[in-house]
Amino acid sequence: MTAITGADTAATAEAVKFLQTRHRFHWAEVLPWVIAIAVFYLLPGYRLLATQILVMILFALSLDLIVGYAGIISLGHTAFFGTGAYITALLAANNIPDPLIGLVAAAIGAAVLGFLSGWVLLRTAGLTLLVLTMAVTIMLGELANDFDEITGGFDGINFTNSEIFGLIEIDQLWYTSSYIYVLVVLFLSFLLIRTIVHAPFGRMLIGIRENTKRMSAIGTPVHQRQVLVYVISAAIAGIAGALWVQVQGNVTTGVYAFELSGDVLIMIILGGTGRLYGAFIGATVFKILESLTEQILGTNQPYWQLTIGIVLILTVLFARRGLYGIFEDIGEKWKDRSQ
Amino acid sequence: MSSFLNEISTVLVFGLAYAMLLFIISVGLSITMGLMGFANLAHGSFAMAGGYVTVTLVSQMNVPFAVALLIAFIVVAFLSIPFERFLYRHLYRRPELDQVLLTIGLVFVSIAGVTFIWGPDPHLILMPEYLQGSINLGFNIFPKYRIFMIVAGAVIVAGLFYGLERTSIGAKIRAAVDNRRMAESCGINTGRIFTWTFALGSGMAALGGGLGIQILGGIKPVFAFEYLVIFLIVVAVGGLGNIRGTFFAALILGIIDFAGKFYFPEGGAFVIFAVTILVLLIRPQGLFGKA
Amino acid sequence: MSKPILETRDLAKNFGALAVTDNVNFALAPGARHAIIGPNGAGKTTLINLLTGALSPSSGSVYLAGGDITGMAEYQRVKNGIARTFQINTLFMGLSVIENLYLAISERMGVATSLVRPAGKDSAVMEEAVRILNILKLEEDSLTEIHELPYGRQRLVEIAIALALDPKVLLLDEPAAGVPTTESHIILDAVDSLPKDIAVLIIEHDMDVVFRFAERITVLVRGAILAEGSPDDIAANEEVQAVYLGEGSHD
Ligand SMILES: Nc1ncnc2c1ncn2[C@@H]1O[C@H](COP(=O)(O)OP(=O)(O)OP(=O)(O)O)[C@@H](O)[C@H]1O
Ligand SMILES: [Mg+2]
Numbered sequence: 067m068t069a070i071t072g073a074d075t076a077a078t079a080e081a082v083k084f085l086q087t088r089h090r091f092h093w094a095e096v097l098p099w100v101i102a103i104a105v106f107y108l109l110p111g112y113r114l115l116a117t118q119i120l121v122m123i124l125f126a127l128s129l130d131l132i133v134g135y136a137g138i139i140s141l142g143h144t145a146f147f148g149t150g151a152y153i154t155a156l157l158a159a160n161n162i163p164d165p166l167i168g169l170v171a172a173a174i175g176a177a178v179l180g181f182l183s184g185w186v187l188l189r190t191a192g193l194t195l196l197v198l199t200m201a202v203t204i205m206l207g208e209l210a211n212d213f214d215e216i217t218g219g220f221d222g223i224n225f226t227n228s229e230i231f232g233l234i235e236i237d238q239l240w241y242t243s244s245y246i247y248v249l250v251v252l253f254l255s256f257l258l259i260r261t262i263v264h265a266p267f268g269r270m271l272i273g274i275r276e277n278t279k280r281m282s283a284i285g286t287p288v289h290q291r292q293v294l295v296y297v298i299s300a301a302i303a304g305i306a307g308a309l310w311v312q313v314q315g316n317v318t319t320g321v322y323a324f325e326l327s328g329d330v331l332i333m334i335i336l337g338g339t340g341r342l343y344g345a346f347i348g349a350t351v352f353k354i355l356e357s358l359t360e361q362i363l364g365t366n367q368p369y370w371q372l373t374i375g376i377v378l379i380l381t382v383l384f385a386r387r388g389l390y391g392i393f394e395d396i397g398e399k400w401k402d403r404s405q
Numbered sequence: 406m407s408s409f410l411n412e413i414s415t416v417l418v419f420g421l422a423y424a425m426l427l428f429i430i431s432v433g434l435s436i437t438m439g440l441m442g443f444a445n446l447a448h449g450s451f452a453m454a455g456g457y458v459t460v461t462l463v464s465q466m467n468v469p470f471a472v473a474l475l476i477a478f479i480v481v482a483f484l485s486i487p488f489e490r491f492l493y494r495h496l497y498r499r500p501e502l503d504q505v506l507l508t509i510g511l512v513f514v515s516i517a518g519v520t521f522i523w524g525p526d527p528h529l530i531l532m533p534e535y536l537q538g539s540i541n542l543g544f545n546i547f548p549k550y551r552i553f554m555i556v557a558g559a560v561i562v563a564g565l566f567y568g569l570e571r572t573s574i575g576a577k578i579r580a581a582v583d584n585r586r587m588a589e590s591c592g593i594n595t596g597r598i599f600t601w602t603f604a605l606g607s608g609m610a611a612l613g614g615g616l617g618i619q620i621l622g623g624i625k626p627v628f629a630f631e632y633l634v635i636f637l638i639v640v641a642v643g644g645l646g647n648i649r650g651t652f653f654a655a656l657i658l659g660i661i662d663f664a665g666k667f668y669f670p671e672g673g674a675f676v677i678f679a680v681t682i683l684v685l686l687i688r689p690q691g692l693f694g695k696a
Numbered sequence: 697m698s699k700p701i702l703e704t705r706d707l708a709k710n711f712g713a714l715a716v717t718d719n720v721n722f723a724l725a726p727g728a729r730h731a732i733i734g735p736n737g738a739g740k741t742t743l744i745n746l747l748t749g750a751l752s753p754s755s756g757s758v759y760l761a762g763g764d765i766t767g768m769a770e771y772q773r774v775k776n777g778i779a780r781t782f783q784i785n786t787l788f789m790g791l792s793v794i795e796n797l798y799l800a801i802s803e804r805m806g807v808a809t810s811l812v813r814p815a816g817k818d819s820a821v822m823e824e825a826v827r828i829l830n831i832l833k834l835e836e837d838s839l840t841e842i843h844e845l846p847y848g849r850q851r852l853v854e855i856a857i858a859l860a861l862d863p864k865v866l867l868l869d870e871p872a873a874g875v876p877t878t879e880s881h882i883i884l885d886a887v888d889s890l891p892k893d894i895a896v897l898i899i900e901h902d903m904d905v906v907f908r909f910a911e912r913i914t915v916l917v918r919g920a921i922l923a924e925g926s927p928d929d930i931a932a933n934e935e936v937q938a939v940y941l942g943e944g945s946h947d
Binding site: 268269280287 | 788
């Protein structure tokens with residue numbers, strides 16, 4: 067740790083130390099990865115669900131960057147997920163089946179869409195922004211349905227991936243190598259996102275979330291920065307979309323489903339926004355709750371909608387910091403008692 | 406030439422009928438957002454409730470259609486009061502995101518609720534005789550119901566504007582929308598105004614839900630989500646809290662939407678979104694909103 | 697008077713039919729201690745918003761060190777040396793005091809878009825943050841989140857953020873507003889001890905403060921400049937007295 071001149075009082079020294087060490091890894095941060103690996107070995111029957119959860123975590127992380135950190139509300143994040151998915155699938159179906167090329171192309175394509183839409187949309191805020199993000203997504207969904215010769219419509223298109231580095235095949239049946247593949251991509255993306263949010267850029271995003279007016283008054287070109295984070299977030303959402311279809315070998319216009327935008331927003335709210343691990347908790351709980359509800363109560367009645375509706379209402383009213391916030395509170399209490 | 410006239414009049418009449426419906430439902434949403442600053446995404450659920458009340462009254466209890474609409478209006482208006490009093494009120498000062506999420510939660514619950522009771526399939530009602538069939542206006546033949554919808558819409562719009570412009574309650578509402586703090590310092594109890602306005606808006610939505618059964622191909626659970634986007638678009642394009650703006654936005658979007666679907670059966674649904682994006686990019690505060 | 701650092705020419709702003717800034721020709725000298733006074737609603741805050749670029753004028757222009765900045769965005773003006781405080785606290789409420797300063801300093805030093813290096817690792821930014829904390833004696837509250845601070849301490853953070861921007865021109869909009877008089881001296885002391893090379897423009901209702909602090913006073917009434925001069929000139933000006941007696945005294 068570098069010594070800072072002038073930090074002479076205990077309070078300033080403590081503050082400096084806090085900021086200098088905040089990015090360090092906590093031991094508990096290995097937990098998600100240990101769990102993910104344990105699931106792979108111990109619960110092979112749940113690998114499909116677990117793979118979906120891993121992809122949704124990545125998608126939720128991308129949304130958390132704009133909602134949780136930068137305070138940009140969007141109900142249209144599937145625009146990027148879907149675009150990433152289609153770019154990858156269309157490449158693979160047209161003789162460019164390399165999955166890594168697919169990921170990169172998805173990221174770039176989604177980023178371009180993020181730039182174009184973000185540049186214009188982010189001039190607005192609040193309800194107008196909400197409506198516009200919804201409109202863009204629904205419009206893309208309509209277009210995908212209209213151009214069904216290209217997109218395959220509701221039936222979709224099937225494709226096969228080539229081997230990664232010419233060595234590892236993404237198996238679409240048993241979710242062995244494909245599970246690992248998704249896990250590795252998630253891990254690398256997460257490291258990237260974690261670095262970003264602890265860098266000055268991430269702090270700056272929080273500033274925009276906390277007070278846009280003050281941000282302008284300290285010399286921040288707020289709109290440019292919002293567009294920048296929107297582009298980054300879109301690229302990551304594009305990667306998530308690409309993964310989603312790569313492991314299935316199939317894409318349908320469902321990847322543009324507006325409902326998915328709502329679902330992923332609910333995931334980060336449920337887990338807790340602006341704290342990265344909220345996305346892990348939220349996506350996991352959401353998907354498990356969904357599959358449990360459907361297994362136990364069936365799908366012929368809307369039990370799942372009832373459940374998620376009630377969960378959402380309770381979260382907003384009583385646990386605004388999400389499940390992660392609840393864990394934090396419990397942790398604090400525990401610490402207080404043991405002291 | 407006459408086929409051109411035919412087309413144009415069809416688009417105008419059908420579009421106008423749809424526009425009236427959009428206005429009747431959206432106006433309450435616009436007021437909630439403008440007056441209370443509350444993003445009520447569950448507004449479509451209140452409209453849906455009105456639809457189901459109407460369906461039940463007409464097909465199971467043989468209540469005349471017009472009476473059923475009136476009852477739907479009253480029932481939903483009163484049912485909405487506890488929502489405003491006990492739920493929404495806590496979130497007026499919370500961030501928009503919280504309001505959005507809470508009301509999305511309500512939409513989910515409402516969809517589940519009506520599916521449990523009425524099932525997932527669309528419900529239609531048998532219209533009274535005077536609204537069945539077509540009417541020949543000389544240059545073209547139109548379904549009677551569309552004409553009725555336009556007339557009923559016009560009457561409701563006129564009544565609403567009269568109420569807002571000429572009655573003391575209306576004056577208070579307008580004052581509260583324009584400047585809440587000023588209204589409060591003039592001794593207007595904005596809390597009570599909020600409640601009654603909210604109830605009125607929800608009642609209007611319910612009325613729209615009942616009137617729309619015929620036009621929208623029956624009432625079904627997904628209604629609350631499916632049309633929410635359109636209502637939000639109308640409100641945003643019209644300018645939050647701007648009643649006149651909401652009316653013109655409904656008019657423009659209703660006709661454009663119908664024209665889009667009429668002329669481009671394939672991709673027409675997307676015309677309205679393109680128009681919305683264009684309008685809001687040029688005027689983010691809406692066509693008639695305050696800058 | 698030396699060449700003004702900040703200047704307006706025929707500056708006007710209308711809200712609808714209301715002329716809130718009415719052809720204002722105003723000049724701030726380098727290193728000035730300048731006060732603007734005027735009744736409530738005179739358009740003082742609006743003038744500051746026009747100077748910072750938070751609002752764009754209906755007509756007229758603004759010059760910084762002789763260059764026309766009328767069309768320049770707010771954030772660009774900050775980078776060119778104009779900093780301001782807000783009449784009503786406009787802070788990052790959920791962040792600690794040091795993080796509030798951190799944001800301002802990292803933006804000023806051009807590292808705010810850095811994506812890789814952990815935020816706290818930039819010693820230059822941290823040292824500057826600590827320096828400002830020390831200047832305003834906010835050390836003890838370094839890690840306190842703004843919403844946990846009493847309003848008076850928050851007012852100090854307003855000034856601290858502005859100072860952290862290393863301004864050439866500092867615009868203070870009623871820095872002691874909302875602070876009990878028993879505590880306002882802390883804020884006014886801070887204002888008194890601002891570096892001499894910064895041109896300071898202060899809006900203030902308390903005449904004692906104005907006459908103690910200002911070397912020059914501008915009186916704004918209904919958007920227009922009614923009088924300008926040294927404190928003695930203003931104290932002796934009958935028109936000004938009429939406005940202040942006519943409209944009642946101020947808090
Ligand atoms: N955005 C706005 N839209 C319409 N009118 C405004 C706006 N901002 C300010 N005004 C009006 O302009 C006038 C001047 O406001 P301003 O805040 O500049 O006054 P002020 O001199 O700072 O007053 P105070 O001493 O109360 O702070 C007031 O009548 C105010 O109501
Ligand atoms: Mg002021």
